[in-house]
Amino acid sequence: AQKVTQAQTEISVVEKEDVTLDCVYETRDTTYYLFWYKQPPSGELVFLIRRNSFDEQNEISGRYSWNFQKSTSSFNFTITASQVVDSAVYFCALFGEGGKLIFGQGTELSVKP
């Protein structure tokens, strides 16, 4: 069975701090995809990144970076120099060979000025 665990329910930081959101997954599939989505206070869900199981290269996009480690089944998300606009709920998700995209419970990030 697939499972995604985001152990951090809530994180609060002060603007300009760096923050890492943890994601640990479980799957028996050899081919799978990992995702991060953002849900700002307005409620819509916004795609951030997709990574397949054969590509362990870290990725950086502006202030966002992702660290994928198959050895620890983790796909962590770091925001550098956080801003108030980064305040949102962030979801990690796993898509496996069973055809289902399973989400974690989400981490609510609050960035205070």
Add this chain to the structure above:
Amino acid sequence: NAGVTQTPKFQVLKTGQSMTLQCAQDMNHEYMSWYRQDPGMGLRLIHYSVGAGITDQGEVPNGYNVSRSTTEDFPLRLLSAAPSQTSVYFCASSSRPGGAGELFFGEGSRLTVL
């Protein structure tokens, strides 16, 4: 380009009533799915479809029914609403076969069952 459109955005039902949440996408995506979002539970998959005429159950399918007669539409039916079905429902679609690509979400439908 409308993307994924859900209706209604808000609905209040009484226990035992039935209703249909509508979902339509204009991106010619084969993969569509329904999720419910509850506090502390994240997004949980209700049903999904990999193409017209094909549907399958997700993590929490009980009490819900779906059909996929066209590529564009994927309605979610609540057969006999219960207070436990109070939630925010999201419809999503993906361009990649099987749904392994980026999901495009609708704006959500907030349902309250009294």
